Amino acid sequence: MSTSTTAAPLLQADGIAKRFGQVVTARSVDFHVKAGEALGIVGPNGAGKSTLLNLVTGTLPVDGGRIRFDGEDVTRLPAARRTERGIGRTFQVPRPFEGLTVFENVLVGASFGAGKRGREANEQAWEALETSGLDHLANTRAGSLRLLDRKRLELARALATQPRLLLLDEIAGGLTEQELPTLIETIATIRDRGTGVIWIEHIVHALLQVVDRLMCLAQGDVVATGDPHEVMASDEVAAVYLGAVDSQDELVAEPTTAHTEEAQA
Numbered sequence: 001m002s003t004s005t006t007a008a009p010l011l012q013a014d015g016i017a018k019r020f021g022q023v024v025t026a027r028s029v030d031f032h033v034k035a036g037e038a039l040g041i042v043g044p045n046g047a048g049k050s051t052l053l054n055l056v057t058g059t060l061p062v063d064g065g066r067i068r069f070d071g072e073d074v075t076r077l078p079a080a081r082r083t084e085r086g087i088g089r090t091f092q093v094p095r096p097f098e099g100l101t102v103f104e105n106v107l108v109g110a111s112f113g114a115g116k117r118g119r120e121a122n123e124q125a126w127e128a129l130e131t132s133g134l135d136h137l138a139n140t141r142a143g144s145l146r147l148l149d150r151k152r153l154e155l156a157r158a159l160a161t162q163p164r165l166l167l168l169d170e171i172a173g174g175l176t177e178q179e180l181p182t183l184i185e186t187i188a189t190i191r192d193r194g195t196g197v198i199w200i201e202h203i204v205h206a207l208l209q210v211v212d213r214l215m216c217l218a219q220g221d222v223v224a225t226g227d228p229h230e231v232m233a234s235d236e237v238a239a240v241y242l243g244a245v246d247s248q249d250e251l252v253a254e255p256t257t258a259h260t261e262e263a264q265a
């Protein structure tokens, strides 16, 4: 658990708005994260979760609202400048440089993300590899890694930029139940060292083992936010997920109905 949750927010996002044509991915979203705190984000597919991360990193511009990082207004700051300030991220689909070794991949993060050179970049890359539990595979070609190690590499590449805020986009996706505990432990360690973490994840039980607060998004609106277990138990969140299940059921139900009518005819 975080030890510094009474501190001022590291990241403060107010009234964040974003739309793609008719699709509203953020209506007026407020959230914050403190140093040493982990915020989880859940919500059905298409809720706007990844887009929200892209707005925080600066990969996409906001349509409205304000983002402050460590007291500075970064709303209009280019993505590279935000990385330099200490906002790092992993991507939903890891895309390492397949032909480079694991170490070389992480060195790229230390060099271009954190702006380190020479020995300092090397040390930073090693530290990121050790934290991610990937140091034993430093000389392996990234293209030959299994999924868990690709995820670890994704994490190490982000850590090599020395983030004070780490954004994780479905880092546990696709992993087996046996593979989850070490990854969960690693994320908790990073948080406990004082890094702010925002973690988007569909594997809710993994999320609940780490996050201090949870926010549920649906169609660009915050449905609930607060204590993780209370949020997951709330009627509002149940309705959102039930809605998603209902619409899937409808899709499944159509052919069944048609089949029954056919049989009766």
Ligand SMILES: Nc1ncnc2c1ncn2[C@@H]1O[C@H](COP(=O)(O)OP(=O)(O)OP(=O)(O)O)[C@@H](O)[C@H]1O
Pocket (backbone or CB within 6 Å): 020, 023, 025, 043, 044, 045, 046, 047, 048, 049, 050, 051, 052
């Ligand atoms: N660059 C873009 N251009 C147009 N529409 C986009 C773009 N990025 C996202 N969208 C749309 O915005 C909506 C929200 O997408 P987003 O990826 O943020 O959702 P999500 O909550 O992360 O979903 P998932 O859990 O499936 O990853 C979707 O309808 C998506 O198609």
